[in-house]
Amino acid sequence: MIIDILTIFPEMFEGPFGNSILKRAQENGIVNIALHDIRDYSNNKHKKVDDYPYGGGAGMVMKPEPFFEAFKHIDYNDETEIILLTPQGEPFNQEIANDLVKKKHLVFLCGHYEGIDYRVQEHFVTKEVSLGDFVLTGGELPAMVITDAVVRLIPGSIGKEESFLNDSFQNGLLEHPHYTRPQEIHGYKVPDVLLSGNHQEIEKWRTEKSYEITVNKRPDLIKNIPEDTLKKIKKVCKE
Ligand SMILES: C[S@@+](CC[C@H](N)C(=O)[O-])C[C@H]1O[C@@H](n2cnc3c(N)ncnc32)[C@H](O)[C@@H]1O
Incomplete structure (x- = not known):
C-alpha cells in the first residue's frame, strides 16, 4: 500500500511512524508512506500557505494552489482514495478501516486554521473522514490514527501474537x-x-x-x- 500525506507539519509524524508496527511495516515494504510538506509547494516567497477568508470573518483558510501543485507530484488515479480529514466527515470506525485496507493507494489531506479552500475538496477529494464529533487543531492526528488502524490490518503487518x-x-x-x-x-x-x-x-x-x-x-x-x-x-x- 502507498500512503501520501499532505501536511504543513511533517515532523509531527516522526514519533508515531518511527516506532512499533508502523515502523516495521515500512521497513518490511508492507507500506510506503510519503510525507509532503505543503509549504514546499507554496508559490509565496515566505512559504505562506494560508490567507484571509473571502466574505470576511475570523480565522484563516489554507490556500488552494499548494495543494493543486502538490498533486502534480503524486501518482494518483481513479482507484486512489483521496481523504480529507474534517470534523464534517463520516465518523471513522473499524468498518471504514476494513474498507480502506482494500485500497492500494491512500492520500490524506490535513487541514489547519478554518480548513482548506473548498475547491481542493471539489476537485480531488473522494472521501471525507472525521475522527469524531469534536474539533482538533489540525488533520495530522486523525491521519496518524487512521494510518495506524489501516496498516495493522495489512496482511503481514502484525505477527500472529498480535492478531486482529x-x-x-x-x-x-x-x-x-x-x-x-x-x-x-x-x-x-x-x-x-x-x-x-x-x-x-x-x-x-x-x-x-x-x-x-x-x-x-x-x-x-x-x-x-x-x-x-x-x-x-x-x-x-x-x-
Ligand atoms: C480547526 S479545524 C477546522 C474546523 C472547521 N472550521 C469546522 O468547523 O468544520 C482545522 C483542521 O483540523 C482537522 N480536524 C479537526 N477536527 C477534526 C476531526 N474531528 N476529524 C478530522 N479532522 C479534523 C481538519 O483537517 C480541519 O481542516
Whole structure:
C-alpha cells in the first residue's frame, strides 16, 4: 500500500511512524508512506500557505494552489482514495478501516486554521473522514490514527501474537477480557476455564464474555451484530 500525506507539519509524524508496527511495516515494504510538506509547494516567497477568508470573518483558510501543485507530484488515479480529514466527515470506525485496507493507494489531506479552500475538496477529494464529533487543531492526528488502524490490518503487518481477527468491532462485538501470568495477583485470580486446556469451553467462555461486555458497555452495537456472529453466539450458548 502507498500512503501520501499532505501536511504543513511533517515532523509531527516522526514519533508515531518511527516506532512499533508502523515502523516495521515500512521497513518490511508492507507500506510506503510519503510525507509532503505543503509549504514546499507554496508559490509565496515566505512559504505562506494560508490567507484571509473571502466574505470576511475570523480565522484563516489554507490556500488552494499548494495543494493543486502538490498533486502534480503524486501518482494518483481513479482507484486512489483521496481523504480529507474534517470534523464534517463520516465518523471513522473499524468498518471504514476494513474498507480502506482494500485500497492500494491512500492520500490524506490535513487541514489547519478554518480548513482548506473548498475547491481542493471539489476537485480531488473522494472521501471525507472525521475522527469524531469534536474539533482538533489540525488533520495530522486523525491521519496518524487512521494510518495506524489501516496498516495493522495489512496482511503481514502484525505477527500472529498480535492478531486482529478477534479485536473489538471486527465481528461486531467488543473483545473478551485477557489474562497472562501470574495465575493470581493480590487475590485476583485467572478464571479456571482459561487454565483448563479445554478449547471448546474456553471458546464458549470468550464468546459469552464478549457478548456480555458488549451488552453492558455498548448496547448500541447489539442491533447490528452480523449474521455469522449471531450464529456463533447461539451455537456456543446452546452447548
Ligand atoms: C480547526 S479545524 C477546522 C474546523 C472547521 N472550521 C469546522 O468547523 O468544520 C482545522 C483542521 O483540523 C482537522 N480536524 C479537526 N477536527 C477534526 C476531526 N474531528 N476529524 C478530522 N479532522 C479534523 C481538519 O483537517 C480541519 O481542516
